[in-house]
Amino acid sequence: MQSNRKGQVLLKANLVAHSVKLEELAHALGDTPTAGETAALGLFFGPTVVGYRNFVDSIGLDLERALLGGHEMTWSRAFRPDEPVVAEMSMADYSEKNGMEIGVIETRFSTPGGELIQSQRTTFIERAVKA
Amino acid sequence: MMKEINRSIGTLSLEQLVRFAGAVQDFNPVHYDPEFAKAAGLPGVIAQGPLTVLVALDALIAANGAANLQGFQARLKAPVLPGAPLSITCSAEGKVSLKAGDTEALAGTLISSQAAS
Numbered sequence: 001m002q003s004n005r006k007g008q009v010l011l012k013a014n015l016v017a018h019s020v021k022l023e024e025l026a027h028a029l030g031d032t033p034t035a036g037e038t039a040a041l042g043l044f045f046g047p048t049v050v051g052y053r054n055f056v057d058s059i060g061l062d063l064e065r066a067l068l069g070g071h072e073m074t075w076s077r078a079f080r081p082d083e084p085v086v087a088e089m090s091m092a093d094y095s096e097k098n099g100m101e102i103g104v105i106e107t108r109f110s111t112p113g114g115e116l117i118q119s120q121r122t123t124f125i126e127r128a129v130k131a
Numbered sequence: 132m133m134k135e136i137n138r139s140i141g142t143l144s145l146e147q148l149v150r151f152a153g154a155v156q157d158f159n160p161v162h163y164d165p166e167f168a169k170a171a172g173l174p175g176v177i178a179q180g181p182l183t184v185l186v187a188l189d190a191l192i193a194a195n196g197a198a199n200l201q202g203f204q205a206r207l208k209a210p211v212l213p214g215a216p217l218s219i220t221c222s223a224e225g226k227v228s229l230k231a232g233d234t235e236a237l238a239g240t241l242i243s244s245q246a247a248s
Contacts, residue, residue: 021154028150028182029189030141037197038189045155045181052157063159064171067207068180073188074202074242 001101001126002060006094010058010105012087013050014112017043019081040078045071046107046120049087059091059103062126069102069123076117079109085117086110092121099128133241134194137220140186143178145213151182177210183237187229190219191241202242203227209236 017040025043026035047055056063079085086109093104102125109118148162157179160167168176184205192200205227211217215231221241229237 024150024154025185028147028154029185030147032189032193034189034193034197038185038192041192041197042181042185042188043155045157045179048155048157052159063161064167070204070206071181071184072202072204073184076201078197 001062001094001103001124003094003096003101005059005091006103007091009088009090011050011054011089015044015049015085015087015109017079017081017083017085022079022081037078040080041073041075041118043079044085044087044107044109044118044120046087046089046109046122047105047124049089049107055089055105059105059124061103061124065127065129067125067127069125070121071123072121074119076115079117084112086112101126132223133191133221133225133243135221135223136190136194138190138218140190140217140219142214142216143182143186143211145176148176148178148182148213151179155179155181157181173210175212177212180207183207183211183229184239186217187219187227187237187239191221191227194221195241195243199244200241201244203239204242205237205239207237209234211236 025039029035089107092106105122107120211231225241227239
């Protein structure tokens with residue numbers, strides 16, 4: 001993981017909360033009675049909004065040593081079908097502990113007018129290289 | 132106050148993992164390539180962490196209603212393998228635990244709209 005990316009904006013993207021994607025996600029959740037509502041809150045996973053490879057490359061993450069340690073979501077409302085969304089991802093924190101690297105990625109999802117819809121903080125842990 | 136829950140929520144299938152990968156563009160091979168997953172020290176392919184989070188959130192929304200919630204903080208403590216029986220508990224204070232078999236896979240806190248306002 002590249003510690004020098006701490007505090008930097010990593011990626012910015014213009015997205016659409018496609019209704020088809022909402023349906024796909026609800027299906028992935030097992031089409032439970034509330035899957036549609038859950039999909040409208042969890043449509044985007046910050047680090048992969050512009051493709052997981054772009055994210056991995058942006059911080060130099062080694063996938064064979066990487067684990068997702070935590071994920072926090074705070075929302076003011078659900079995403080609306082087919083609304084445009086602006087996503088901005090930054091590395092909010094970086095630390096090292098017991099040979100592991102820990103990076104916190106913050107992604108903010110807003111309307112083009114600047115209304116914050118949802119923010120996410122995602123913690124990645126990169127395990128130490130085995131000797 | 133949250134509704135207390137303590138119930139089984141079924142399993143995640145490999146098909147759900149693949150569908151989720153497509154829906155959110157998360158194509159880390161540990162979620163579909165058994166050999167890659169084993170090389171990474173895992174017993175096999177594992178569910179995407181965000182999928183595990185959303186499966187838990189879905190059960191919490193079913194109990195509380197989406198309109199009453201404003202956030203969810205989840206720590207992922209162990210991987211979830213396809214086919215593992217999942218169960219979830221939530222206390223009135225919003226403390227959440229998701230188990231895969233006997234192993235706690237997720238511990239979290241549910242944030243109500245009232246608490247956040």
